[in-house]
Amino acid sequence: MIKTVACAKLATFNPFEPTTATVANYKQYTISFPEPTFASSVFTMSGPVHIASDGEWDSLLSGTSVVVADFYADWCGPCKMIAPHFERLAKEHSSPKKVAFAKVNVDNQANIARTNGVTAMPTFKIFHNGTAIETIRGANPSALTEAVNKAVSLSGSSGKKAEAVFQTPGRTLGGGAPVQGQGRPWNVSGLLNIVLMLVGLYLTSLFSARNKEAIAFQESQDVSKAQSLEDIEKVVREAKQRFRDTLPKGYLNEEEYALYERLYGPPLRETAPEDVGIPTHADMGGQILIPRPADEGTLLRQSEEGGFEEVTYRIPPRQGDEPEPSPESEQPLESESAVETVEEPSDYVDAVARNPREREALQRLMEDFKTAQKKQMEDEIAAAREEAEVEQEAYEMDEEELFPESKEIPADAEPEMGLGESRRFHPYTLDGRFHGSPVEISLPQSTLVTPIRDLLDRTHLGHVKTAAEAAFGGQGLPTSPFTPEGRKNGQMGGVGLPPDQRHMTEIEADAFLAGYLPPSYASVASVLREVRKRLGSGWIKQRLQKDGSAGLSVLDAGAGGAGLVAWDQVLQAEWDLLREQGVVKGSQPPGRKTVITGSDRLRHRLKSFLPNTTFLPRLPDYEHSGEMQGERLDAGDKPQARKSYDLIIASHLFLKEKQDHYRQAVLNNLWTLLNKDGGVLIVIEKAHPRGFEAVAHVRDTLLKQFILPQNGEQSAPTEELNPAYHKEREPGHIIAPCTNHGTCPMYKEVGKSKGRKDYCYFNQRFTRPGFYTKMLGNSTNNQGDVEFSYVAIQRGRAKADQLPGWKSTEQAFAGYENSPSPPDMQTLPRMVLPPLKRKGHVTLDVCTSEGKIERWTVPKSYSKLAYHDARKSHWGDLWALGAKTRVSRSVRVGSGVDDGGKRAEGGKKPRKVEITMDGGRLSANEKSARKERRTKGKRDRQTDLIKEILEAEDIEELEMEREMDAEVQEELEMENEKGRGRR
Template sequence: MSGPVHVQSDGEWQSLLSKNSVVVADFYADWCGPCKMIAPHFERLAKEHSRPNKVAFAKVNVDNQANIARTNGVTAMPTFVIFHNGSTVQTIRGANPSALTEAVTKAVALADGGKAEAVFKTPGRTLGGDGPVPAQRHWSVTVLLNVVMMLVGLYFTSLFSARRGAVHVQPEETAAIAGEAGSGWRTGASGQCPTATTETERCFSTSKAALQEPSAIPGSQSAEDIEKVVREAKQRFRDTLPKGYLSVEEYALYERLYGPPLRETAPEDVGIPTHADMEGQVTRLSDEGTLLRELEGGGFEEVIYRLPFADGEAEEPSISEQLSASEAAVEAVEESLSYIDAVARNPREHEALQRLMQDFKAAQKKQMEEEIVAARAEAEAEQEAYEMKEEEGEVLFDEQDPASPGVEMQVLSGEARRFHPYTLQGRFHGSPVEISLPQTSFVTPIRDLLDRTHLSHVKAAAEAAFGGPGLPTSPSTPEGKKNGQMGGVGLPPDQRHMTEIEADAFLAGFLPPAYASVTSVLREVRRRLGSDWIQERLKRSENAGLSVLDAGAGGAGLIAWEQILNAEWDLLREKGEVKGTQPPGRKTVITGSDRLRHRLKSFLHNTTFLPRLPDYEHSGEMQGEHLDAGDKPQPRKSYDLIIASHLFLKEKQDHYRQAILNNLWTLLNKDGGVLIVIEKAHPRGFEAVAHVRDTLLKQFLLPQNGEPGTPAEELNPAFHREREAGHIIAPCTNHGTCPMYKEAGKSKGRKDYCYFNQRFTRPTFYTKMLGNSSNTQGDVEFSYVAIQRGHLKADQRPGWKATEQAFAGYEHSQESPDMQTLPRMVLPPLKRKGHVTLDVCTPEGKIERWTVPKSFSKLAYHDARKSHWGDLWALGAKTKVARSVRVGSGVDDGGKRAEGGKKPRKVEISMDGGRLSANEKNARKERRSKGKRDRQTDLIKEILEAEDLEEREIEREMDGEVEEELRLEEEEEEKRKRRR
């Protein structure tokens, strides 16, 4: 017998239904706790009852196969659906092993030739289901005997409990138990029980056991019963306990075994917030509508849209109406299968968990009230401020004002009403500024992978790999950890060998900030190039899509790219220009470790994994000699987008960086391919990015119109190549020398460098890696450059001319500016009373300070105060001054910094009292005073050195005298010879 079949596509699902007479399908989700609990039971049933071409068991992941789930009306997990000849005959919702076993037994009878009407007479109402409830019950002798025995047992038990004063069975309880034919939910001794036959029998048996066990009666519990209760409480609530959960005897044993509990149990301790979605869905507000859009496969998808409130129609629902809708949603959930019903093992646990769930709902309701009140107050204050400005004649921007040419005559709201359109187009950050990491495709899969190991071990491994607490050598460096951390990332994705715990540490500590930085850069590239850059490739006849290479981001770049690509694909689908649910294209990621690759495969679908960068620069043409090649050369792989994160900083030598750049440029598509280089935000990271930019401008790209070319003598003949068209997309608006990188190489004492910031929402596992679980707001700083190959910049004006036009401003200009010719803010704006100072990098290649006073323009002043670091500025300024850039001094500039900051040593020798003494003029001052013994040692040393110096001086004088005597003797000898 074979096990269940995991359905991977719609075609496989249809094939399974057509080939088998009976199909039992398990619709599950990876995050669903009850799904995991009942999965082994479903596996056993599949192995026992599977028959080739007759009975098949299938598992369908609702997250991956949403179309199949929608077609079969799956709204809760787990849901078991039995198909006979392709038609649904029974549906079971919830983790109910007995009901599932009974249904499978009936389904097997169908495969043997039975009829569905005879086998499944009355499906009944399953746990959490919505099937029809039978009007009358079919009684049997066995059922009657069971009911009679229960009534007799309840009678004697009530008499016994009346004497002991323990359990009091109310008349309505007995009536509820006896009235088995009723419908809905009944309250028994063990909680709530559904009316389905199997669930009723299980509930009655639980009630009977609860009433007859001695452990249910205080004073009659045995030591084994007390120990069982205590151990179950420890398993369920860990180091906490609900208030009043244990009796005096039980609590005494709990303290003796485990010590006192740390605190009272909170809903988070038992996973209630994580599984609160099992309690049902919240009712939508009255300003939302629903449409069903037909898909290509014949199914439908649900589309939610907001209904605008026109004049004369009903206004937005009030706070009380919204809260009443939420309360109604909570009440409607009571009839469905809940998380508590699935995990509670006894009535005591069920009651305690129910109280915790009520506390959680009350806290949620209070939070919802506060959020609604705060949002309403903020909206009213904003509207009141705007109306006040309208009355005073200070409307910031009106789309119907004829003084604002180039703007469509339409009434907008929100930011479009308060800001100039060019200000909105030039923004670097989105709205909102903070990026939320995608839950389904990113956060949830990583969290599931990390659940296999305790996070404390992952945190220790992450700190060992990324430089200690705070992870300073990860893509995001904390504010207090920047000093001395000038290297690359501690654990790159192309590292060949990783242990299991290191691979988990990479997922937890590297991917979240890497995703935020790549997303920020991709959004900027998309704004500057426009949607046509993506949509044109998606609409091509060959429908090949876009190919992307993630070289350094470890898969985070691919997740970020999918968010942008899917948005463009949805726009094209709405226009009817493309068909299909998924955009075409190729995705490739560089991962050196097998352990990391296996983890990334679980959530990076349809992705090619490479252990290193392919090297096509030194390879020959693929033709003729190969079996799979024809006469024509085979086209080499090229990528429309290459995300090179943290590749250059780790290389210390310039020629290594040059080799990587040459390889990446070879892989880039010649017709509009985009290369993005990202490094960490510190002087060394900026210098690595600036070196790439400088090399591309000098050796790879043709000079732009009005820009000077590089002299031939500055080119390296080893890397000389034919220049081609291309331009810098962002962040630079000039194609000359970077004003912060005028001299190539490292620079000591650099204070000013180009980098940017992106805020993102930290997932829970990432905050635990940082050791601060309360702060969910993170920031990542990075330096980057984005270049497009094969296309020149649209505006070919010289940089000085573009700067002059930008300084004059485009607020009332007839000409629409090219956003890539506007100055960019390289620092946060300085806001003062009556004026704003902007530090910008101009298209001319200079760092200047532009001042925008209120007298210059009310709109420009308003937008300048609301601008952010990294924005492009189009509204001009009143004054500008050059700003000095603190770039430090190079290593080989010959100054004192290049020599390590040390002055040359000078020793002065003097004669004092008939003895020589040596004194060093530039000697370093001692930080600590010397002791008596040290002073004596120094004095003796000084005396010995003076004596040695004096002896050498005496020897030198004596040598001089001897030489003088010899010279005189030689002269005398010469005179005597002459006389002869």
């Protein structure tokens, strides 16, 4: 491409010539230009060039002699401050192929910034022939101007070296420069005049320029310093807001970290992904995808709660299919390997990051979390596979020997056992299980979890957690129905916020929903499932099948509505079975539901997800109310019908009552509310020694005062019965967990016991909702275990078994594996501790119907099926397959009730009390009282020493006051004597 332009050829200035005028001679030149490229088109324009790629940067360095680059960021304050000054220099000194000014955004061109070692913004770098010769960090206008002027001088002469320009203290004016044109003779006078003129001009301009430059430099330094300190403080405060009391590694530089320590102190630790909410919002970013094996399929199976669960199964290879290649010979494709891990930027990080530094730190935390999550998943899979292999290898049963079956089964023949667990376990083992299948209970989403979550969305969950910790004993909620590990022997009181509390604030009502209902539902659902197994479904179906029946009535006294939700699950299952058989019609079973709630705020919340429910502020008291008949105006000839309930769930009602007679009054009230014809009373308390003692006291009182003894069993001893609570005893029996109706082997002495180690309690695993997990302060684990003590009693119906306890224990020890008659499940021994699995035998700690705690041993030589079922048994199961050996197990029930020692029991030394009268006060001291044996600690000794010192100082002050008074008195007497002498 040929272009014709007009170029100006200037005459060369020679300072040694006397003339000062120069003439510009213009000539016409024809210059040949190539096609316009980046280097030839962009640099013809004035102003800085914005670099958009690595190619543009390389082209700029290779096609330009001097390049002044500004490495900046959009969020950088000093960068914005010095940008106008950089643009002025660019417009003034830009020259095509000689001098170019470039702006490089470090966020968009991170590779260029990393290659040039840029660590702070702004950074100015000067390149000569592609090599960096000068670096200026920070917003320093004077230093930048000086460096640009030096760099511009390099572009005009190719002979100059960058080292000579940027390292020498200054330039030499005048000499050394070649003179163009014809030489002339020396003129001494003219040369002297020129030198004097130049020196004068130099001195004049020097002082004025230095003064202005100093002022401008000082102002720019002050602005830069103020701006830099402001930016550092901003970074530090944003780091505190984002990461709280933690700090990512290497997030702040030395100056920023020093300011951080001065403002907030050193951070507690390095930031973890949980500190910035990454585990909660990890689903917003990329996910880790693990390919499913080709021989594995999935099915959706409906669970008992109405939801669906995914079930995996193996697909058997078909005939004719080619075998899959081995992992050694198979080479995965790039696309297949990309499916295994998806690396995508997190939407959560992009949403919360306020600057590139935060984004980089959060991205690193997200990657650490994903790596840890993937490793945890791999470890769990590997551990599960290893456990399955060890279990299968060490304890694999000979199924052909246990369950012989012929190769050809007639079409009309029915197998004795089906597939799955019914084929691998004895039927009596499955009937005696305490936990269902699956062992973990899932809280109903539509009727419990979702309504509570919707109610909690109105309040910040952090405030609800604070209120829950204040109401339920602190971190971990130890006084809620759930007791954290390690807090069982510390706080052994009742629940901190019972549902019958008359006054609750708005935040306390939300805390009750979030911290009380989930574990309460799990414990009540577990007990209801066990009661349904032991009584059978007949006691529910009989009421539902009656024509015109109102159904079953239930009272939730203490569970806060969670008991009603659990009861609806059981009742709906029985109703669906009857509806499939065509016995009943309709989608909802009839019945009456009542719950005790003392607070209006709590009642309004429970109404949103407990329809058709009656709310009572307290328990009805029929024990002290008279009959409504006779002479009263609002009564008829017949007494009015009183309320009675087929099921009463008394959850956490007795432990909060400190006195035994208060518990007796609550029990009497509940018993009068219970239906006389088969009503069921369930008592649940917390799983610690005091909670067990409250449940055991209720059981002991029922057996001694309310229920008739069973056939073949002696009546429980009744000592010191309160005549005010004496009732006519009636039929009834204990449904669960006890298999005997005698004295509890762990509660032989009534009352509290010091140092109790063994007590009867059970556990239930459940899936924690997200809001409940946050209440506990653990956002990663969604599995929880609630432990509880309970007893279930049926009123009006005795047990069908006629055998005494010792006889039932003998039969259970012999086992029912090959027995033609089925056992009575309520007479079988129950496991009160987890089974001890050893190589070749299993040890079971059971509570027998004889009323003893025994240790039964089931070796492999006794029975392979019994040994297999014993290894798979769980805590709380009933055992029906017998054992080979049995021994009595001692129970650690503590030191007994504190009765005051031997002297209170009538020992040899009587108690002597000395009564004295001191200053009108009557005091009594026991002469034979025991001395304090406990040695004083260091703090007590220091306290006693301080007391002695203070007493000594008081005594010394009194003596000094007495001496001073005596001296004053002597002086007065002497003055009086002198006055008398003068007279």
